[in-house]
Amino acid sequence: MVKIHFLGTCAGTEPQPNRRHSALIVEHRQRLYWFDAGESCGYTAHLMGLDLLQTRAIFISHPHMDHIGGLPHLIWVIKKLESRAGEALEHNIELFLPALAIWQGVEQMLFFKGRALDEGIGFQAALISDGIVYSEEGLKVTARHNLHLGRPGPGEPWQSFAFLIEAAGKRIVYSGDFKTMAELAPLLDSGPVDLLLVETGHHTVEEICSYVVEQKKAVASIGFTHHGREILQDPDLELEKARAIFGPKAFLAEDRMTMTP
Numbered sequence: 001m002v003k004i005h006f007l008g009t010c011a012g013t014e015p016q017p018n019r020r021h022s023a024l025i026v027e028h029r030q031r032l033y034w035f036d037a038g039e040s041c042g043y044t045a046h047l048m049g050l051d052l053l054q055t056r057a058i059f060i061s062h063p064h065m066d067h068i069g070g071l072p073h074l075i076w077v078i079k080k081l082e083s084r085a086g087e088a089l090e091h092n093i094e095l096f097l098p099a100l101a102i103w104q105g106v107e108q109m110l111f112f113k114g115r116a117l118d119e120g121i122g123f124q125a126a127l128i129s130d131g132i133v134y135s136e137e138g139l140k141v142t143a144r145h146n147l148h149l150g151r152p153g154p155g156e157p158w159q160s161f162a163f164l165i166e167a168a169g170k171r172i173v174y175s176g177d178f179k180t181m182a183e184l185a186p187l188l189d190s191g192p193v194d195l196l197l198v199e200t201g202h203h204t205v206e207e208i209c210s211y212v213v214e215q216k217k218a219v220a221s222i223g224f225t226h227h228g229r230e231i232l233q234d235p236d237l238e239l240e241k242a243r244a245i246f247g248p249k250a251f252l253a254e255d256r257m258t259m260t261p
């Protein structure tokens with residue numbers, strides 16, 4: 001079974017009550033896979049009772065602060081919990097990043113006195129590019145670039161990605177931030193999607209649902225997250241609008257919510 005834990009569901013707008021910046025965990029076989037790491041994600045996950053030492057990989061959609069602001073703290077919390085665990089843990093946590101400068105910054109921020117970041121639980125950072133970026137222990141992640149941060153210069157890598165996550169027979173698409181719905185088509189068209197997790201920081205629920213319905217995409221359910229100011233003004237009304245177009249299997253993600261797709 002695969003579970004999704006929403007840690008933060010807010011876009012990078014000004015601070016909003018009871019909503020932190022974007023981060024979610026896909027849990028599979030008791031292992032944790034993070035998608036974005038917005039403010040205080042490590043704090044929230046730990047207090048939700050999740051075992052952060054079971055983290056295997058962290059995927060960052062793009063280098064905006066509402067998606068990476070909690071990363072140094074998350075790494076810090078993992079190392080802190082490890083030091084209290086009383087047993088030697090030797091696995092690596094893989095980080096998939098749109099820019100290696102993110103990891104260089106995190107390493108510089110974290111100063112472990114006399115203790116390297118690669119002792120015990122280690123960290124390995126890799127650049128994301130289009131295609132399968134991860135496939136281990138029954139969980140596969142495919143990345144696809146989008147235009148949220150524009151087109152890269154010649155020879156430069158794409159800076160912003162959506163992900164297809166496959167585990168336990170489920171197919172989940174996480175949009176990250178993006179410009180147009182058509183950018184999600186390569187992932188949506190690769191097979192039936194059980195759950196589309198899509199951001200509302202730059203899009204309306206009508207736009208998202210109309211695209212999925214009119215383009216006849218095989219999407220069983222839609223979860224909205226990375227909520228922008230408009231949707232937060234009247235979430236009930238927005239959900240009503242979404243369901244009027246897509247049907248009952250649309251929902252608004254809340255911080256600290258857990259669901260199974």
Ligand SMILES: [Zn+2]
Pocket residue numbers: 011012022064066067177201226
């Ligand atoms: Zn964002």
Ligand SMILES: [Zn+2]
Pocket residue numbers: 062064148177
């Ligand atoms: Zn962004």
